[in-house]
Amino acid sequence: MAAGWRVARLAGVHDETATARTLVLDVPGWPGHLAGQHVDLQLTAEDGYQAQRSYSLSAPARGDRIELTVQRVPDGEVSPYLTEVLTIGDPIEVRGPVGGWFVWRPADPAPVLLIAGGAGIVPLMAMVRTRRAEGSRTPFRLLYSLRTPADLYYAEELRRPPAGDAGADVTLLHTRSGPPGSSRIPARLNAEDVERHGWPPEFEPACYVCGPTGFVEAAADILTKLGHDPRRVRTERFGAGGG
Amino acid sequence: MxxxxxxxxxxxxxxxxxxxxxxxxxxxxxxxxxxxTPRVPLDRWEFSVTTESGTTHRWSWPELMALPSERMTVDLHCVTRWSKLRTRWQGVSLDTLLAGVETAADFVLADSYGGYTTNLPLQDLRNGQAWIAYGYDGKDLSAEHGGPARLLVPHLYLWKSAKWVRGLRLLTRxxxxxxxxxxxxxxxxPWREQRYQGD
Incomplete structure (x- = not known):
């Protein structure tokens, strides 16, 4: 599935937050990918030293053009380069797509429950955008836990969803401070949030949970305790110690 | 380069x-x-080895604890690219568990509580290369790292070290x-960087 390294070029950037940047890459011969898959990136220093990391794709491919979003990790080895140094036109090696489990296929008729913690929104946004691009009417619900309104990725799309997103409900759940006038007291995702804004287990939704390890552990436990079949809960954890 | x-x-x-x-x-x-993460109560925990002829060998938690254990310090390599060196584990060698198992199988499919599976050659589980591990860093192995017990095969990428291991099926194919x-x-x-099919 994952052929060798391809040389991509940075075609555009979009800053999502103060610490996260979307990279638009042109990858000649890109074979296409499923929503939820990731790519491996490889950087090579002048002395031949190499570093590789995996990043989730944030949108369906448009021909040879792919998008991924990188969260800058303080003291990281790779993410500061990708978010601050890499310039439009620069080459970068890409391998993929990778991952065949944490994926949503538009042909799957089950309702979808997406639960994102922070940067875990990235592969889930690829699912929302794929739904829109394919004209799918599969019912989606997205619960997105984030610290403050300033930490919202894809803010324009998630605050004012395009017409194609009818039937894809977005709930923002702030952990530190919410927008003015919001009634929910800022808190970590809890069972009541999932019960109120998710799908009941009887609907047998396909559940996708992505975020930092502790968040994913907590959210997946909430889902199974609410009665969701563990086999319908797919998780993807952003390992600490990366960068 | x-x-x-x-x-x-x-x-x-x-x-x-x-x-x-x-x-x-x-x-x-x-x-x-x-x-x-599956939570497996110890009184219902069981580990089994099923041979290609259908014979099943079973161990309860107290039976596993009664077997001689080893303490090993090993390096871990995850396919998601992190490596962690000199990790300390305690567990029972697969040599001990397979000693009384008669088989001509060449392959193993390990399966876990929660439904996970992974395949390995049987010879990679022998000769001091693999354990059923229940202790990590001097403590009981936590559920998020695969407790109560996981397979530990440190010379292969870590996804082969099935968390929450429940049994091994010995297979001829x-x-x-x-x-x-x-x-x-x-x-x-990991040393030949065999991440994906075809590598």
Missing amino acids: GIVSPGFHGRPRGREVELPPGQYLVEDFPVLSAGP DEPGFWESAGYHDYGD
């Missing part, structure tokens, strides 16, 4: 630890799994497991 990335320097070199290609060092212990069916390598040697 790949194409040079303008302005990329990487971490300061010097503290040379030999890692498999494409890996980087971590000090913490990241978690990777595909679904919710190789059968892909969970990640292997999703495009990951059947063997998974």
Whole structure:
């Protein structure tokens, strides 16, 4: 599935937050990918030293053009380069797509429950955008836990969803401070949030949970305790110690 | 060597630890799994080995605890590119568990509480290369890292070290497991960088 390294070029950037940047890459011969898959990136220093990391794709491919979003990790080895140094036109090696489990296929008729913690929104946004691009009417619900309104990725799309997103409900759940006038007291995702804004287990939704390890552990436990079949809960954890 | 990335320097070199290609060092212990963490009560826990002829050998938790255990210090290499060195474990060698098992099988499909599976050659579980591990860093192995007990096969990528292991099926033909069916390598040697099918 994952052929060798391809040389991509940075075609555009979009800053999502103060610490996260979307990279638009042109990858000649890109074979296409499923929503939820990731790519491996490889950087090579002048002395031949190499570093590789995996990043989730944030949108369906448009021909040879792919998008991924990188969260800058303080003291990281790779993410500061990708978010601050890499310039439009620069080459970068890409391998993929990778991952065949944490994926949503538009042909799957089950309702979808997406639960994102922070940067875990990235592969889930690829699912929302794929739904829109394919004209799918599969019912989606997205619960997105984030610290403050300033930490919202894809803010324009998630605050004012395009017409194609009818039937894809977005709930923002702030952990530190919410927008003015919001009634929910800022808190970590809890069972009541999932019960109120998710799908009941009887609907047998396909559940996708992505975020930092502790968040994913907590959210997946909430889902199974609410009665969701563990086999319908797919998780993807952003390992600490990366960068 | 790949194409040079303008302005990329990487971490300061010097503290040379030999890692498999494409890996980087971590000090913490990241978690990777595909679904919710199963919680397995010890009084219902069981580990089994089923041979190609259908004979099943079973161990309850007290029976596993009664077997001679080993303490080992090993390096871990995850296909998501982190490596963690000199981790300390306690568990029962597969040599001990397989000693009374008669088989002509060449392959193993390990399966876990929660439904995970992974395939390995049987010879990679013998000769002091693999354990059923229940202790980590001097403590009981936590559920998020695969407790109460996991397979530990440190010379292969860590997805082969099935968390929450429940049993081994000995097979005469190789059968892909969970990640292997999703495009990951059947063997998974980190030093040969066998990440994906075809590597």
